[in-house]
Amino acid sequence: MIVWHQSSLMRRRLLQLVLLHTAWEMGSSQLHYSVPEESQHGTFVGRIAQDLGLELDELVPRLFRMESEEHGNYFEVNIQNGILFVNSRIDREELCAKSPVCVIHLEVIVDKPLRIFHVEVEIKDINDNAPIFPVNQLNLSISESTASGSRFSLRSASDADVGNNALLAYRISPNEYFVLDTQSKNDKSMSPELVLKRTLDREDISLHHLWLTATDGGESVLTGTVQIVITVLDVNDNSPVFNQSVYEVSLSENAAKETLVVKLEATDLDEGISKEIIYAFNTPLPPAVQTTFDLDQNTGEIRLKGKLDFEEVNLYEIQVLAIDKGHAPMQGNCKVLIAVLDENDNSPEMSLKSLSVPVPEDAPLGTVVALISISDRDFGVNGQVSCSMNPARLPFKLLSTFKNYYSLVLSELLDREQEAEYKLVLTAQDQGTPSLSTTSSLVVPIGDVNDNAPAFTQPTYTVFVKENNPPGAHIFTVSASDPDVAENAQVSYWLDEKLWPLSSYISVHSESGKLYALQPLDYEEIKLLEFQVNARDAGLPSLRGNVTVQVFVVDENDNAPVVCAPAEDAPNLLVVPVAAGHMVGKIRALDADSGYNAWLRYELHEVTTGPWRVGLYSGEISTMRALEEMEGSSSHNLLILVKDHGKPALSATASLSISLVASAQALNTDVHHLRTREGTKPLGDSVNVYLIIAICSVSSLFLLVIIVYMVLKCQCQAKEEMMYGPGTATLVCASEVGSWSYSNRHSHILAGVNGEANGKSDLMVFSPNIPPCCGSAENSGTGGKACADLLVPAGCQCLPEQ
Incomplete structure (x- = not known):
């Protein structure tokens, strides 16, 4: 049979390939395979990689993987040849019970780019289960006064298979008193009935032994048998009869305990005690029925005593007996079908399938950040779920990709310096009444990209240093900031290598930005050192900024007349x-x-x-x-x-x-x-x-002396304070209170801005229109406080402390 089924699959496979090609052109990502149950490990299912249009050599780089949320690892894919094969034994009856169609849903996911494929593998039933009767022996008591043509219901057999494999036929062992008749009631079920062919005589035969055989409709026929023991009774010759042979009831899954499900009613034509009836569940009783329903033996009322759950059992089938109290008790039976109605009692569920964080701030629009799967155990509109994002005004949007999958994609350009991370709330909401929802928080950090160059607080720094400073004296500190993070914000400082004349005078510490005078400065030789300090970050590629530093050498009295x-x-x-x-x-x-x-x-x-x-x-x-x-x-x-x-x-x-x-x-x-x-x-x-x-x-x-005197009065720090090394801030006055004047007398200046030595006039004094010292200790009344504590007048700039 397996060989025939495989050839049938090959014929179907050709048709599937044609249909698959058409579906692929329309944008569908769904495949359908079928395999018989009980297939051995390694049984071929399909060339899944070829059918999905994937190349074999890209399965590993694209992280080809297959998932099944509902079932175990029944199937595997050979990464080398892209074939889907059976990994473990599949018992269709264990997996899908009596469901007419048994399907295992697989999700195939590949990255770079991210794609999802839905694969369905239908498990075909084989005739591997024989019919089974619920008991080993059927006992009947029939009065000798029972008229010919009377019918007696027998317990039906069950077959775990489906379709033709579960289509049962019954026969009874040859005898002269009974024949077998099979009745179909409301197309719901089929049960055998024993028909009395001739009147019984207890004195002739008091006990009859018959064999009931059930045969399924599979190609390899399987059977099951049960012995029927008939006891011939005297007197009580009428059995109870229900007013309905089948009771159909619908009940909400949220029904409360003690809810009346149905009230059964049976009658008996006998008189006296033989007319009195008690009700009972036909045994053996399935555990699900026993824990969920309760039957009042006197009134025939079936009430709810447990909780219903549509997602677990949506239909109950119960056999109920009506037994009289006669000397030879007789019984009648009916079937109760209880359909459970679905209620919106399950909130949607969300699962994060993929998350690519941090998101680089230069990521292009449309970048997939996360893949979210949503599901709902309810049925119909109660199980239809939509997903939304809050707050909505974020640089992301949700796109429905396939079935119950949503992709969180980038919709606007990012800037980590403005927003380092985004916190959003995803909400999955079903369409039931009342609607139920589930929320989940998601944090999306933004990855830094080196897109900001180091920047100084001002374009130019002016520094005053007294001559004859000690070698290696710290004269100033430059500082640049970079809004990036990590190595992109690690700033190093350096002088332009082209400015070789400065290398013997000035050096800069690469990490701290501290400027050092490498040798004593001589005002009579050098009046001004002007150069650029570059700041460079450690990002790739590296970005840089620069600042101009002017170092004025201040004269000391080191030459005698x-x-x-x-x-x-x-x-x-x-x-x-x-x-x-x-x-x-x-x-x-x-x-x-x-x-x-x-x-x-x-x-x-x-x-x-x-x-x-x-x-x-x-x-x-x-x-x-x-x-x-x-x-x-x-x-x-x-x-x-x-x-x-x-x-x-x-x-x-x-x-x-x-x-x-x-x-x-x-x-x-x-x-x-x-x-x-x-x-x-x-x-x-x-x-x-x-x-x-x-x-x-x-x-x-x-x-000249008068002008120099007024310039010295305009300095913020004390007259005797050294101008090199860490000290108080220096106050430099602007054009409102005076302007620099220069002298062409024996000037020596090193300029580092353009890499050339240009002859400039040496800085001597301010022009004489300067008012009283702008912020000096003598006029401000501060008693020699630092410049930061002084009231700086208009036109003065307070340099940072060295």
Whole structure:
């Protein structure tokens, strides 16, 4: 029979392939196979990979898998050849009971891209179950007064198979008193009846033994037999009769306990005690009936004593007997069919089949995030389920893909920096009345992509560093932020490799962003270092940002004044008698520093009562009183001290000899002698040149000193505070209170913005229109607090602490 069935399957398979091709063109993803029950392990079912249009070499990469929620692992797929085969023994009767069609539903899932196929395998019945009677012996009691033609119902046999294999025929062993008749009642069931052919005579035969045989309709016929024992009774010759042979009742599965199911009624034509009837379930009673229903033996009422569940049993078939109380009890029987009506008492169920998280923030639209399966055990509209998402205004949407499957797909572009994760609630709701629903929470994290470059808080940083700093001093810290996460937000700092001149002056720590001065800076050589610091993250590909850093070198008083003398020896001045206040000469000195540190003052080293004095800032030597000719022979030696205004002050000395002559002739003689001795121009011409240079220098220095003084007053930190290393913030004033002025004097600047060294003017002072110090301790009354604690006026920018 199996060989015939396999050939029949091959003929059907050709038809299925044609139908499958047509269904595939229409977008269907459903296959139907069939296999006989009790097939051995390895029995061929179908070429599932070929029928689904899948290539064999893509089964493993696409994670080909097969699932069955309802049943066990009856089937397996050979990944090598794509054949679906029987994995374990299948008992159709155990799997589907008396259901006319037995189908195992399989779900085939492949990824990349995600696809789902629905496969149905129908289990064909074979005639492997013989008819079985519920008892080993049927006992009947028949009165001898029973008229010929009387009928006696017999217990039917049952066959676990279906279709023709369960179509039973009955026959009885040959005898002269009884014949067998099979009755079909309302097309619901078929039961054998024993018909009395001739009147019984108890005195002749009191006990009859017959054999009842049930034969099924399978090709290989199977039979079952039961012995009928008939006892011939006397007197009580009427059996009870129900007013209906079959009772049909419909009952809601939510019916309460003690609910009246049906009231049976039977009558007996006898009189007296033989007419009294009791009701009883025909035994043996199925456990499901015994625990669910209760029969009142006196009234014939069947009441509900247990809970009904449509999803477990939707139809009950009960045999009920009516037995009289006569000396030879007689009985009648009926059948009660109780149909259970479905109620919406099962909430939908959700199952997460696939979840691909985190979702990259650059994922394209239509990306499948999750696959959700929904089901409902109820029947009809009570089992029809829809799925929704809350809140609805999210960058995702639910799509119904196949049968009870929904896909959560990306509908809008993502940005992890705006929203790092999404929390949504999925609701499955059926169409019953009242409607039932189930909710499930789902968290969808967003994966970071390196789409943000590091950014500094401002485009340019200005730093002031005093010269002569120690090597390796920390002068400033740059910091860039990156809104990405993990390695995409790990920022490192570095200087442009093209800026090789800076490598000996400045370095940056790659992790902290700290700037270090590698060697002492000299204001007289370098006024300004301008360069770019780049910030680069660790993402792939790496992104970067940059910032310009201007490091101004602040002058310190590290150069002593230098006196410019006309000769190596102290000069001699010949002076004729003059009136008081007459300038007889001028001392000229220079200081390599700037500002206060280069503002010089002149004074006599020893205060005497002589007629001479020196200009405090001009260096001019003049008479304090009139000189008389009588003093012409006298000679004066002056020691002049030159100091700057630095702290501490540095100084130099100059010696000067002044001689008084009596007449112009003597003066000419001495001048001639001096010219002969020095080999230069006459002293009068040299003095005039020196005087002009000194006057111009002193005027320029005076104006420069005033401007430098006002600039220093405008700084926020204390005058003696070092400008390198971690310290208080520096307050830099903008154009409202002044502007930078530059000097072209011996400027040395290293510029790192364009990788070239451009000659700029060195930064000296602010212009003189500056108001009182913007935020200084003297004017703000803060007593030297840090800039962060000061009230910063308009036009001032407070730099972060170093």
